[in-house]
Amino acid sequence: MAKLILKADKEKSLLRRHPWVFSGAVERVEGNPDSGATVQVRSRDGQFLGWAAYSPQSRIIARVWTFDERSRVDADFFRRRLSDAVAVRARMLEPGANEGVRLVHAESDGLPGIVIDRYAGMLVLQLSSAGAYQWRDTLVEQLSELFPQHAIFERSDSDVLTLEGLAPSVGLRHGSWSGTPIEFDENGLRFNADPQHGHKTGFYLDQRDNRALARSLAKARETLDCFCYSGGFTTALLAGGAASVLAIDSSSEGLRAAQAHVERNGLPPAQFLEADVFQALRKLRDQGRQFDLIVLDPPKFAPTAALAERAARGYKDINLYAFKLLRKGGALLTFSCSGGISPDLFQKIVAGAALDAGVQAHIVRRLGAPPDHPTALNFPEGDYLKGLLIST
Numbered sequence: 001m002a003k004l005i006l007k008a009d010k011e012k013s014l015l016r017r018h019p020w021v022f023s024g025a026v027e028r029v030e031g032n033p034d035s036g037a038t039v040q041v042r043s044r045d046g047q048f049l050g051w052a053a054y055s056p057q058s059r060i061i062a063r064v065w066t067f068d069e070r071s072r073v074d075a076d077f078f079r080r081r082l083s084d085a086v087a088v089r090a091r092m093l094e095p096g097a098n099e100g101v102r103l104v105h106a107e108s109d110g111l112p113g114i115v116i117d118r119y120a121g122m123l124v125l126q127l128s129s130a131g132a133y134q135w136r137d138t139l140v141e142q143l144s145e146l147f148p149q150h151a152i153f154e155r156s157d158s159d160v161l162t163l164e165g166l167a168p169s170v171g172l173r174h175g176s177w178s179g180t181p182i183e184f185d186e187n188g189l190r191f192n193a194d195p196q197h198g199h200k201t202g203f204y205l206d207q208r209d210n211r212a213l214a215r216s217l218a219k220a221r222e223t224l225d226c227f228c229y230s231g232g233f234t235t236a237l238l239a240g241g242a243a244s245v246l247a248i249d250s251s252s253e254g255l256r257a258a259q260a261h262v263e264r265n266g267l268p269p270a271q272f273l274e275a276d277v278f279q280a281l282r283k284l285r286d287q288g289r290q291f292d293l294i295v296l297d298p299p300k301f302a303p304t305a306a307l308a309e310r311a312a313r314g315y316k317d318i319n320l321y322a323f324k325l326l327r328k329g330g331a332l333l334t335f336s337c338s339g340g341i342s343p344d345l346f347q348k349i350v351a352g353a354a355l356d357a358g359v360q361a362h363i364v365r366r367l368g369a370p371p372d373h374p375t376a377l378n379f380p381e382g383d384y385l386k387g388l389l390i391s392t
């Protein structure tokens with residue numbers, strides 16, 4: 001069995017059970033492991049630290065599967081981890097309320113590089129590390145046993161694959177599928193996920209609870225949904241009885257899907273605007289428009305901490321304009337899904353925006369991802385989605 005031997009004093013984070021080994025911490029590799037193979041990680045003085053998947057091309061050179069020396073990383077290991085993850089969801093989520101659920105949230109479920117989302121009868125598997133690629137067939141087989149009536153689609157095409165030196169892998173792996181988007185129920189609303197072409201695995205499941213919150217606040221309000229994509233918030237706002245919804249995105253595909261969601265749910269029409277949000281907000285401000293409720297759910301401006309500074313300007317800008325467009329007594333739902341922006345920094349940026357807009361504002365609630373996107377305490381990076389409900 002190949003070994004990674006760490007440099008002196010580089011074992012601390014692994015002893016705290018953080019699952020990543022950075023290439024700079026490794027003194028030498030013993031043996032000649034293939035990409036994705038399971039290797040032993042040991043400290044310089046020989047202490048066992050974990051069984052990990054080897055990613056020779058990545059700066060994260062290994063990801064730990066287990067910290068238990070007696071454990072074996074084999075088919076049974078994955079069977080246990082998968083059924084544990086599924087069981088946690090069964091305990092934490094109201095049964096039957098939602099057909100769109102994240103079943104496996106990578107590191108946070110002890111399965112680095114592996115995301116599995118379920119949309120009604122379709123499971124979407126998204127792999128993003130050499131170790132995860134190694135176990136593809138095992139995962140598909142076990143998922144088909146756990147969910148016998150389901151089709152399985154693989155959607156491994158995220159940007160991080162290039163860092164791992166892996167080629168994208170996309171296609172149906174089990175069962176049958178006509179290729180049309182999968183319709184699923186979320187809190188009584190019907191949504192479509194397109195596992196092949198949609199963002200992520202087809203839909204933003206991580207905003208489920210926040211869509212429900214937006215819906216509960218919408219009654220008779222004039223609302224604005226910025227970065228609406230396929231209209232998750234737009235649909236929720238209309239279902240909550242909003243007086244109007246203006247929904248903005250730069251993607252015509254996103255807007256078409258949003259329009260279809262509104263119609264599918266038999267809701268009154270929204271107004272859709274294909275535009276750059278930064279420019280559109282300025283224009284609305286120049287026109288003197290005002291709203292009672294604004295949603296800002298932008299894309300990841302800062303995928304890594306290195307890009308945080310430029311991203312911070314982007315967040316500040318949109319929040320500043322949102323404050324200017326908000327009526328007194330209004331509500332702002334503002335989000336960041338950037339791993340490189342901490343909750344603390346995000347709050348500071350929003351505070352700076354309120355200050356510059358001359359608005360006195362309060363945090364009413366702190367928001368995040370729902371219980372099917374848990375954050376393991378030993379993996380704080382899992383806590384990527386942060387949001388604030390602000391009232392003015």
Ligand code: SAH
Pocket residue numbers: 203204207226227228229230231232233248249250251254275276277278297298299
């Ligand atoms: N709120 C959505 C998810 C947003 S994803 C939901 O709940 O489903 C981010 C969206 O921002 C994408 O649809 C992308 O097309 C859009 N986008 C990115 N940059 C943009 C810009 N500068 N102006 C307008 N839309 C933008």
